[in-house]
Amino acid sequence: MNDTIKMMLNHRSIRKFKDDPLSQEDITTIIQAAQMASTSSFIQAYTIIGVTNKAVKSELAHLSGPQPYVEQNGHFFVFCADLYRHTIAGTMEKTAVTTSLESTEKFMVAVIDASLAAQNATIAAESMGYGICYIGGLRNDMEKVSQLLSLPDYVIPLFGLAVGIPDTQSDQKPRLPMNSIYYENTYPNDTHTIYTDLESYNDTIANYYNERTHGERQDRWTEQVSRMLNKPKRTDMKKVVQQKGFLRD
Known part of the structure; x- marks a missing residue:
């Protein structure tokens, strides 16, 4: 078993970070690693927003739970599904692309592309000695997050990624066999x-x-997930996603 696999098998979410910012060199390396993830048909349908503004991080932390580690970390990345630049590409080439961009297929492509990029970023960060925590709580209010980050149509925030030097070591939850x-x-x-x-x-x-x-x-796993699934969450998400130009076909 090589060191990369050992590191991956040792993964756990970190929810308390030291107050040490990532260097610009490390941020650049993490983003470059994310960009080398596989992408469907070379479409590269994602954007990564690095949030450094303290007021914006504080508001994102509040919207996410609140979750203080959204505000207190070495660097906070927001991964977005992004088909906006593809509308510009269509304009540049005088080609109609809107129907394709608004299809369920391209929505799936954008979500998958962003997720693959984020996992590459995670592996890069952990290989550098950092801890990470994915933040799905950004979807609690996608419209507000979009406003905070000035996201145009065809760009939606999917999740955040808090990265930093671990201040505590979390337990590792056993996965399904x-x-x-x-x-x-x-x-x-x-x-x-x-x-x-x-x-x-x-x-x-x-x-x-x-x-x-x-x-x-x-509590048991089936008990935990059944309790969570008993009440639907974020039921306004489809409306917001469609307002941004996705999933219209």
């Missing part, structure tokens, strides 16, 4: 097997929380 997420050739049609695997994983997670909280918490 491999046989629950990797199947060969076809998806299993044996519900009993999936049920049995989840029961086993429930025991693993309950033990994890029990040890971590000294017996104060013992």
